[in-house]
Amino acid sequence: MSAPAVPVTAPQGTLRLPRWAVLAGIAVLFTVGYLLYRGTGTLPHDDEAAPFLFINDARETIDAGRNENPLFLYLINYLRLFTAGLYDLLEVGLTALGWPGLIGVMGALGWLAGGWRIALLAAAGFVSFGVLGLWEASVLTLALIVAAVLLALVVGIPLGIWTGGSARVRRLITPVLDVMQIMPTFAYLAPMVLFFQIGPASATVATLIYALPVTIRITALAIEQVSPTAIEASASLGATRRQTLRKVQLPMARETIALAINQTIMMALSMVVIAALISAPGLGSDIVRGLSRANVGFMLPAGVAIVIMAIVLDRMTMAAARRRVSDRVSYVAAGMLALAGLALAAVLPAEFPEEWRISFAGPVNDAVTWAKFSWYDVTTAIKNISSEALLNPLQGLLTSAPWWLVAAAVLAVAWWSSGVRPALTALGCLVAIALLGLWEHGMETLTTVLVAVALTLLIGLLLGIAAARSLRFSAVQRPLLDAAQTMPAFVYLLPALALFGATRFTAIFASVIYAVPPVARLVEEGIRGVPPTVVEAAVSTGSTSGQLLWKVQLPMARRAILLAANQGIVMTLAMVVVGGLVGAGGLGYDVVSGFVQRTDFGMGFTAGVATVLLGIMLDRITQGADRRPSP
Amino acid sequence: MAAERSSASDGAVIEVAGLWKIFGPRSERVLACSDKDLDPAALREKTGCTAAVRNVSFQVRPGEVFVVMGLSGSGKSTLVRCLTRLIEPTAGEIRIGGEDVGSASPARLRELRRHQVSMVFQHFGLLPHRRVIDNIAYGLEIQGMARADRYRRAREILTLVGLDGHADSYPDQLSGGMRQRVGLARALAVDPQVMLFDEPFSALDPLIRRDMQAEVMRLHREVGKTMVFITHDLSEALKLGERIAIMRDGSIVQLGTAEELVGAPVDDYVADFVRDVPRSHVLSLRWICRDPESDEHLDGPVLPADMIIRDAIPASTASARPIRVVQGDELVGVVDRVDILTAMTSDAGAPAVHAEKASA
Numbered sequence: 001m002s003a004p005a006v007p008v009t010a011p012q013g014t015l016r017l018p019r020w021a022v023l024a025g026i027a028v029l030f031t032v033g034y035l036l037y038r039g040t041g042t043l044p045h046d047d048e049a050a051p052f053l054f055i056n057d058a059r060e061t062i063d064a065g066r067n068e069n070p071l072f073l074y075l076i077n078y079l080r081l082f083t084a085g086l087y088d089l090l091e092v093g094l095t096a097l098g099w100p101g102l103i104g105v106m107g108a109l110g111w112l113a114g115g116w117r118i119a120l121l122a123a124a125g126f127v128s129f130g131v132l133g134l135w136e137a138s139v140l141t142l143a144l145i146v147a148a149v150l151l152a153l154v155v156g157i158p159l160g161i162w163t164g165g166s167a168r169v170r171r172l173i174t175p176v177l178d179v180m181q182i183m184p185t186f187a188y189l190a191p192m193v194l195f196f197q198i199g200p201a202s203a204t205v206a207t208l209i210y211a212l213p214v215t216i217r218i219t220a221l222a223i224e225q226v227s228p229t230a231i232e233a234s235a236s237l238g239a240t241r242r243q244t245l246r247k248v249q250l251p252m253a254r255e256t257i258a259l260a261i262n263q264t265i266m267m268a269l270s271m272v273v274i275a276a277l278i279s280a281p282g283l284g285s286d287i288v289r290g291l292s293r294a295n296v297g298f299m300l301p302a303g304v305a306i307v308i309m310a311i312v313l314d315r316m317t318m319a320a321a322r323r324r325v326s327d328r329v330s331y332v333a334a335g336m337l338a339l340a341g342l343a344l345a346a347v348l349p350a351e352f353p354e355e356w357r358i359s360f361a362g363p364v365n366d367a368v369t370w371a372k373f374s375w376y377d378v379t380t381a382i383k384n385i386s387s388e389a390l391l392n393p394l395q396g397l398l399t400s401a402p403w404w405l406v407a408a409a410v411l412a413v414a415w416w417s418s419g420v421r422p423a424l425t426a427l428g429c430l431v432a433i434a435l436l437g438l439w440e441h442g443m444e445t446l447t448t449v450l451v452a453v454a455l456t457l458l459i460g461l462l463l464g465i466a467a468a469r470s471l472r473f474s475a476v477q478r479p480l481l482d483a484a485q486t487m488p489a490f491v492y493l494l495p496a497l498a499l500f501g502a503t504r505f506t507a508i509f510a511s512v513i514y515a516v517p518p519v520a521r522l523v524e525e526g527i528r529g530v531p532p533t534v535v536e537a538a539v540s541t542g543s544t545s546g547q548l549l550w551k552v553q554l555p556m557a558r559r560a561i562l563l564a565a566n567q568g569i570v571m572t573l574a575m576v577v578v579g580g581l582v583g584a585g586g587l588g589y590d591v592v593s594g595f596v597q598r599t600d601f602g603m604g605f606t607a608g609v610a611t612v613l614l615g616i617m618l619d620r621i622t623q624g625a626d627r628r629p630s631p
Numbered sequence: 632m633a634a635e636r637s638s639a640s641d642g643a644v645i646e647v648a649g650l651w652k653i654f655g656p657r658s659e660r661v662l663a664c665s666d667k668d669l670d671p672a673a674l675r676e677k678t679g680c681t682a683a684v685r686n687v688s689f690q691v692r693p694g695e696v697f698v699v700m701g702l703s704g705s706g707k708s709t710l711v712r713c714l715t716r717l718i719e720p721t722a723g724e725i726r727i728g729g730e731d732v733g734s735a736s737p738a739r740l741r742e743l744r745r746h747q748v749s750m751v752f753q754h755f756g757l758l759p760h761r762r763v764i765d766n767i768a769y770g771l772e773i774q775g776m777a778r779a780d781r782y783r784r785a786r787e788i789l790t791l792v793g794l795d796g797h798a799d800s801y802p803d804q805l806s807g808g809m810r811q812r813v814g815l816a817r818a819l820a821v822d823p824q825v826m827l828f829d830e831p832f833s834a835l836d837p838l839i840r841r842d843m844q845a846e847v848m849r850l851h852r853e854v855g856k857t858m859v860f861i862t863h864d865l866s867e868a869l870k871l872g873e874r875i876a877i878m879r880d881g882s883i884v885q886l887g888t889a890e891e892l893v894g895a896p897v898d899d900y901v902a903d904f905v906r907d908v909p910r911s912h913v914l915s916l917r918w919i920c921r922d923p924e925s926d927e928h929l930d931g932p933v934l935p936a937d938m939i940i941r942d943a944i945p946a947s948t949a950s951a952r953p954i955r956v957v958q959g960d961e962l963v964g965v966v967d968r969v970d971i972l973t974a975m976t977s978d979a980g981a982p983a984v985h986a987e988k989a990s991a
């Protein structure tokens with residue numbers, strides 16, 4: 001009976017195809033199908049597609065029923081009034097301090113957080129808002145951010161504590177957070193408008209929703225990290241759960257919770273521009289206006305102001321996190337700073353003095369014109385080569401191929417890389433995009449995303465490998481990556497816009513700068529994470545450093561690299577959609593025009609949903625990759 | 632309280648009977664059927680559960696130091712945590728000071744932990760954000776004692792454990808040994824009747840460990856607490872323990888004095904455990920004395936039966952006559968120089984040599 005075992009296993013071994021052969025097979029089949037059926041089964045765009053009209057009608061109905069429907073009457077309207085009230089209160093309060101008063105108060109908070117250096121940074125930062133001629137806009141932005149962050153903390157910290165303390169809650173809440181985090185920000189602006197109308201209230205809520213997952217996650221992490229022995233020791237002395245929470249867990253989690261606050265603020269700041277699309281007041285609206293007119297000089301000061309605000313708030317919260325207790329000197333100094341500011345507010349003019357302001361718009365626009373002009377050859381060459389060689393052919397392929405062929409290819413690739421269930425999910429997403437009437441625009445966006453992802457991965461891998469192999473390179477690169485990661489995302493649109501004007505390539509360029517830092521970092525960490533003993537063993541067998549890299553380090557860092565790819569895709573997608581503002585076309589443009597024109601609202605809303613679907617599809621295709629057996 | 636204590640059967644402070652702890656899904660069901668008697672690997676295979684404590688019973692007398700020993704994973708930590716239900720036992724009865732711990736309400740359980748039983752941990756479990764004095768006063772703070780009172784008490788304890796002058800330090804400014812003194816002080820501060828130690832010194836280096844062991848013995852003499860002491864270090868067990876329980880795979884395989892364990896190990900596991908112990912350091916004359924032979928003179932020196940063999944060397948070298956071993960007035964037997972030397976040389980290697988030099 002045991003004899004057949006041998007012949008059965010032998011053919012199995014010889015018949016097994018290498019994994020890439022399957023992929024090549026898919027490609028061949030796709031090409032054949034394309035050549036046979038090209039031009040049939042396409043789904044051209046239609047501005048009046050049924051789903052768009054349906055949403056438009058729904059909006060009319062909701063608007064009409066705003067004061068009758070019980071859901072609005074008893075819940076949503078109150079939420080809106082409350083949020084708007086909070087925002088108004090903060091705006092009035094911050095404005096009432098007067099500009100010297102606010103600068104003094106910020107200086108005082110800075111001193112309490114981290115001594116005179118931070119105080120100086122905070123005060124100087126806020127002075128610069130006036131100098132840039134953006135005092136009012138900055139105060140409005142600050143009010144919006146403070147409102148959103150306060151709400152996020154009030155909701156998020158208790159939820160985070162609860163999550164951190166209970167495995168059951170964690171299981172329940174983690175998938176929700178996952179979905180919230182991969183959702184491109186654009187996607188929930190339109191529903192916000194449906195429920196909370198255009199204005200500060202919906203901007204605050206959108207910002208809150210964007211920041212909340214981070215608050216909850218990091219707070220939960222902070223609570224989980226508390227040493228179990230300390231908790232057990234507290235319990236062994238007869239502490240109640242509440243006592244343990246208050247006297248052990250919260251104090252020990254303090255630094256990480258401060259990090260949660262810091263990250264919440266940073267997330268809120270990066271929403272400022274996007275929230276401006278639904279009429280969030282402040283700096284964001286300047287930028288949106290500048291972006292839509294491709295006027296770099298107009299938006300640069302606002303961009304700089306947001307970056308400064310980010311740096312000030314970041315350093316203040318980080319310093320506060322590290323500080324154990326403030327001494328009396330700090331309180332006195334802080335009090336004096338605040339009082340001085342308020343006293344000055346009484347004597348100085350209410351407006352930030354005209355003669356202290358510096359206008360950048362003229363010189364900046366000149367410089368941009370000069371740059372465009374003098375680098376014209378280079379930038380156009382890059383633009384044209386990428387368009388002709390990559391973007392146009394790919395886009396042509398995706399839009400002129402029959403939709404079922406693309407869908408089949410996606411199904412096959414996802415099946416190959418991640419398995420049956422993710423493949424079906426990916427297929428479902430793609431079909432849903434088609435049903436929503438956004439096939440063509442979806443394919444355009446997919447093209448941009450694919451090109452941007454390819455570039456991001458290429459550059460990120462190279463930088464990551466270089467950093468992992470050279471300590472000096474890493475030392476130079478690290479602070480740059482750090483800085484790049486604290487910067488709000490849209491900032492990258494500025495140089496891109498300056499160099500490439502309003503084109504598809506601008507969005508790609510910006511998203512590459514945006515997504516490269518985390519990718520490079522993950523790759524570097526992955527390679528460095530390879531245990532030194534393994535490296536030593538490989539070197540001792542006489543591997544060259546190239547062999548070491550290809551045969552040991554990269555394969556062993558595969559998990560980290562695949563995670564980097566996944567991250568890169570999610571980030572690129574978010575940014576490419578923002579690129580709709582600067583001429584990237586596709587879904588992003590639909591979303592933006594949905595907020596500009598009431599008749600396009602339905603299309604914008606649906607396009608937001610389509611970006612989410614696209615994101616889920618890409619995520620499913622890549623997510624399973626790390627579960628594949630090693631080559 | 633006194634009334635409660637008097638209800639205890641024979642004055643034991645801690646009584647444990649038929650204690651089980653099974654980790655994993657549906658542990659009650661495992662306990663109810665015959666699966667519970669499977670060996671650990673088979674049990675995990677079949678049910679996914681781990682039986683960490685299996686049918687353990689013992690009693691601890693007032694003022695005793697009761698040591699629990701065993702290899703890593705034998706269930707010592709689980710056992711000691713079950714005593715105050717830091718880990719909820721699956722079955723069995725636990726009484727502390729006569730009170731049934733198993734059926735205590737949460738509030739009653741907190742009272743027990745606040746006033747009667749406190750614990751010292753292997754990894755200290757100090758609160759890094761609090762000064763030493765606040766760490767020590769933590770238990771009192773939890774009880775709601777006023778700040779001035781608890782600081783006064785904490786300072787007394789600080790002196791007792793030899794940490795004067797470190798009240799305002801933070802734990803991360805102390806060495807490992809000093810940190811564990813803080814852990815000890817925190818447990819002592821609430822003036823408990825019983826102290827539980829879970830491998831308190833295994834994270835410390837050998838010299839400091841010896842200091843700390845001496846410290847615990849001194850405290851035991853001075854404050855006279857009942858102690859349950861977990862360790863996997865045999866020399867520590869022999870040094871501290873009046874009675875030692877040896878655990879294996881969740882059960883107590885032998886419980887007795889050091890002398891009983893060394894002299895009459897119940898199985899190979901225990902024998903293996905005590906193999907390196909110099910028998911002459913632990914066993915008493917009782918274990919090696921024999922009936923006098925007919926031609927022996929019974930006028931040699933007299934020594935008590937519970938004298939450790941090693942301590943009998945001077946007497947045996949001083950006289951050529953066999954030593955008479957007595958219990959009270961009764962003659963138990965005799966030992967001569969050869970018997971003692973045989974006992975010494977049966978010790979494993981170096982320690983026996985040491986002993987000879989020390990007594991020479």
Ligand SMILES: Nc1ncnc2c1ncn2[C@@H]1O[C@H](COP(=O)(O)OP(=O)(O)OP(=O)(O)O)[C@@H](O)[C@H]1O
Nearest residue numbers: 654655681683702703704705706707708709710863
């Ligand atoms: N929370 C838990 N969940 C599941 N199994 C556990 C849990 N805690 C302990 N165990 C298991 O119970 C058994 C006994 O563990 P315990 O920690 O009591 O051993 P120990 O004797 O204290 O070991 P050590 O000397 O390493 O501290 C081990 O097999 C362990 O894996």
Ligand SMILES: [Mg+2]
Nearest residue numbers: 707708709830
């Ligand atoms: Mg243990």
